[in-house]
Amino acid sequence: MKRYLIMTASIGSGHIKAAEAIARELRAADAEAIIEVVDFMSRGVSTLHWLLKKIYLLMLAFVPDLYDRCYKFSGGGAIGTLTQDAFALVMYHRMARLIDAFSPDVVICTHPFPEGACSLIKRLSRRRFRLVAVLTDYSLHQIWIYPRVDDYFVAIPAMQQGLIARGFPADAVHVTGIPVDRALLRLPEKRRARELLGLAADAPTVLLMGGGLGLGGIEAMLDELEGIEGRLTLLVIAGRNEDLELAIRARVATSRHALYVWGFTQRATLLMRAADLLVTKPGALTVSEAFALGLPTVLHDPIPGPEEENAVYATQHGASLWVHPGESLAEAVRRLLENPAKQAALSRGARSCARPDAAREIVSMLTDSEDDSNKF
Structure with a gap:
């Protein structure tokens, strides 16, 4: 019985919609699987994360180009890596507790914050799980790029090429589109x-x-x-x-x-x-x-x-x-x-x-792969 932990974030609705689409397809593909969708930025998960989200949204209302500044600041080089490491470290302990409580075989992230924390957990601990990142934009950004991610699912071929150029194996980067609800x-x-x-x-x-x-x-x-x-x-x-x-x-x-x-x-x-x-x-x-x-x-x-x-x-x-x-x-x-x-x-x-089957393709690749979580 496989255990899937789907990590998302309520910064806008897109990350959550993608997570929910994947969860629906997982339930359809494997009725016995245990599937949990967690909003990593909710107050129930972490008051600190929730406050960070609230502060960011408040600042965005007064400084419309704030996202642009953050986007460029974290876009590459030593400063970008330092920014990623800082977010991962801040969120490490809460993510580790979630991992310990749920004991997932697979963690699927539709937002880079939990992805970074999971990457750090795999680096610093003996916890083993398959780490999957589902990118929810049509361009590649440094904030999504972490070591120890086992699979990337991306929207377009240019993003796949960008990840391969950064050293990820070609068979670990899949062009599926962005997950939407097939009820459309x-x-x-x-x-x-x-x-x-x-x-x-x-x-x-x-x-x-x-x-x-x-x-x-x-x-x-x-x-x-x-x-x-x-x-x-x-x-x-x-x-x-x-x-x-x-x-x-x-x-x-x-x-x-x-x-x-x-x-x-x-x-x-x-x-x-x-x-x-x-x-x-x-x-x-x-x-x-x-x-x-x-x-x-x-x-x-x-x-x-x-x-x-x-x-x-x-x-x-x-x-x-x-x-x-x-x-x-x-x-x-x-x-x-x-x-x-x-x-x-x-x-x-x-x-x-259009790629309306994106969620189904992602789930098919995850469920059809070798059932051996120890390799992760």
Whole structure:
């Protein structure tokens, strides 16, 4: 009976979504396996980790380029390695207690913090387990690169090549895509999705998202979209940003468009299916879900660093439009809604990038490999 410990982090929702997708596929593949998904940055796991997360998110609200600074600071060389070692050391003892309590055969990390702590545990102790990293972006960064990782699962071939160039064996680096919930493939068609949501069947429908934290200047976007004369159906997911949700609800009665808002919701993918167009920050999981649905996207305000790289990837592959600072979001949306041929081209580009079976591929490689945890 195999024991799988899946370590993730609630910094945004993407890392958790990837972990949950893998857990679902593991349960389907091995009904007898013992599987635990742990949010490494939750208060229940560590008050220190939780406080670090809260401080980071608070600072991000006041210093928008904070992530960019951290991303570049930790991006390589001696300083990058020192930063990694510091995080791993801070989180070592809590991770070690989790390992001792669960006794996993395999630890799967969808965030680099627990990955680094696990790498250090394998280095400094006699604990033996297979350490797996599932990278949840479309670019490679030093913060994910640790010794004693037995398998890397990455989104695109360029990331595989980067890891091999850094000395990882080719047979330990697998290009699978980013894990998404395969339930995306079972969603109803667009008209039925709108019916289920109580939306107008034929109105141009635009979904606005800012990730699980409700970031991305959604109120400013709504101000711009009010300038579009034709009546739209606007769907907004505010995530866990309660202030944003309340502010948008206050707009419903006065908007020229049919405006709907949700907080954190399990219906996000149904809302994506109902939309003609998604306007969003380029978080990797959101982009990957849009790829799987063939949903055209308009990307804006990426957090400097990996989100910019995600936007580059999506636009280079003809799956998205990227509205840069100084450009009109409303104009981009209007032109796209008036151009069905362009929408269809973006949809084809998205589908060409889609890897909806990523989680299943990862699980297949893990469960089909030799059952010999001692080699790790």
